[in-house]
Amino acid sequence: MGVRPNARMLYVFCEANSCRRDMAARQAVQSNELLRRAYKYIARNTTLPSRVRHMAQLELNAFPSKSRPAVVKERCIETGRGRGIFTEFGLCRPFDLA
Numbered sequence: 001m002g003v004r005p006n007a008r009m010l011y012v013f014c015e016a017n018s019c020r021r022d023m024a025a026r027q028a029v030q031s032n033e034l035l036r037r038a039y040k041y042i043a044r045n046t047t048l049p050s051r052v053r054h055m056a057q058l059e060l061n062a063f064p065s066k067s068r069p070a071v072v073k074e075r076c077i078e079t080g081r082g083r084g085i086f087t088e089f090g091l092c093r094p095f096d097l098a
Contacts, residue, residue, distance in 0.1 A: 016080035025071045032067040036060065 042048060042056035065071070074085045076092035084093040 019080040022075050025066050028067040
């Protein structure tokens with residue numbers, strides 16, 4: 001997956017609420033990842049009975065919405081900006097110099 005793993009080490013300089021929200025979302029994704037993948041596999045496995053697949057889908061729907069990996073967005077580790085991120089470094093482009 002394209003999510004940086006260690007949420008606590010990310011935001012050294014940033015104290016914005018966007019950084020705190022992103023850190024909480026990363027921790028929620030990390031804590032529920034194994035169960036979510038297992039339920040997703042069961043729900044999409046067509047060889048299983050439809051009742052089992054349906055129950056797995058209901059369990060998947062019961063997860064909190066913040067535990068979805070799509071909620072996590074790459075942010076600048078210095079400023080917390082969510083656009084123009086160089087993923088190799090985790091920093092945004094220097095938009096104030098343009």
